[in-house]
Amino acid sequence: MIRYEEEILRLKKEMNAVLLAHYYQESAIQDIADLVGDSLELSRRAAATNADVIVFAGVHFMAETAKILSPQKMVLLPDREAGCSLAEGCPADEFKAFRMRNPDHVAVTYINCSAEVKALSDIICTSGNAEKIIRQIPADKSILFSPDKNLGTYLVKKTGRPMLLWNGSCVVHETFSERKIAALQIEHPGAKLIAHPECEPTLLDHAAFIGSTSALLKYVESSPEKEFIVATESGILHQMEKHCPEKIFIPAPPTANCACNECPYMKKNTLEKVYQCMKDRAPEIVLEEGLRRRAAVSINRMMEMS
Ligand code: 13P
Numbered sequence: 001m002i003r004y005e006e007e008i009l010r011l012k013k014e015m016n017a018v019l020l021a022h023y024y025q026e027s028a029i030q031d032i033a034d035l036v037g038d039s040l041e042l043s044r045r046a047a048a049t050n051a052d053v054i055v056f057a058g059v060h061f062m063a064e065t066a067k068i069l070s071p072q073k074m075v076l077l078p079d080r081e082a083g084c085s086l087a088e089g090c091p092a093d094e095f096k097a098f099r100m101r102n103p104d105h106v107a108v109t110y111i112n113c114s115a116e117v118k119a120l121s122d123i124i125c126t127s128g129n130a131e132k133i134i135r136q137i138p139a140d141k142s143i144l145f146s147p148d149k150n151l152g153t154y155l156v157k158k159t160g161r162p163m164l165l166w167n168g169s170c171v172v173h174e175t176f177s178e179r180k181i182a183a184l185q186i187e188h189p190g191a192k193l194i195a196h197p198e199c200e201p202t203l204l205d206h207a208a209f210i211g212s213t214s215a216l217l218k219y220v221e222s223s224p225e226k227e228f229i230v231a232t233e234s235g236i237l238h239q240m241e242k243h244c245p246e247k248i249f250i251p252a253p254p255t256a257n258c259a260c261n262e263c264p265y266m267k268k269n270t271l272e273k274v275y276q277c278m279k280d281r282a283p284e285i286v287l288e289e290g291l292r293r294r295a296a297v298s299i300n301r302m303m304e305m306s
């Protein structure tokens with residue numbers, strides 16, 4: 001039987017590869033990754049690495065961002081089908097039409113989108129830097145925010161800045177049941193509700209803390225509280241439990257009796273597929289150079305502003 005961990009470590013050395021993993025990846029992948037991070041940290045690392053190969057255990061738009069920032073490197077994605085409902089809900093032609101209907105607006109776009117949409121945007125942001133970026137846009141400029149209406153609504157409230165929002169959402173973060181969370185809070189009166197800003201506004205209104213995956217992790221580490229209800233993809237609980245073994249983390253329950261608080265795209269990657277993609281050097285992310293350069297402009301603006 002193949003010991004995937006050992007083989008992956010061997011291939012990593014042989015190929016001079018770096019393995020980057022998002023917090024929503026299965027625990028076994030997180031445990032052998034060189035860096036586990038949120039979208040912002042992973043893109044910074046992808047830009048800075050001197051490895052020859054980036055194995056990106058995350059979803060397609062993340063691996064594509066790595067390729068945009070490191071065109072000379074080979075970027076591998078363990079499962080080509082690992083997409084994102086936000087990226088899929090914002091096709092480039094419709095986004096282009098949205099921009100054309102609002103030609104005087106600055107387009108700030110969440111990193112959860114395709115390279116084509118990045119190339120049509122002015123500035124990219126992640127949940128970790130969106131507020132900082134929006135606050136830097138001159139007050140006389142109107143803003144289009146795409147593709148997550150929940151993150152957009154949260155940012156409008158936080159910054160007091162009106163924005164025209166694209167009507168998109170994440171299939172995972174819209175699944176949480178407020179009724180079940182309220183019941184959990186009665187059962188666990190000391191537990192703090194913490195949430196990712198992709199959750200619906202009515203849920204966010206009840207949260208003690210809102211932040212990106214990394215910000216949620218830092219919050220539970222530094223908080224004196226001992227118990228948390230976590231409203232984001234359940235993969236993040238692995239690092240929370242590792243960093244704070246004495247604390248209790250309860251995944252926020254979805255409305256249906258299913259595992260809908262697991263991202264079906266993120267969970268397409270498995271340890272076996274990480275090994276296989278390294279062995280086969282495929283699936284590889286390939287981008288047309290003109291498109292890559294255009295997409296790099298809005299990502300580099302984000303890097304300068306964050
Ligand atoms: P983070 O940038 O907070 O890691 O979020 C990425 C994501 O896809 C959330 O669903």
Ligand code: SF4
Pocket residue numbers: 059083084085086087112170171172173198233263264265266
């Ligand atoms: Fe996309 Fe939602 Fe999955 Fe994040 S959790 S990758 S936003 S579908």
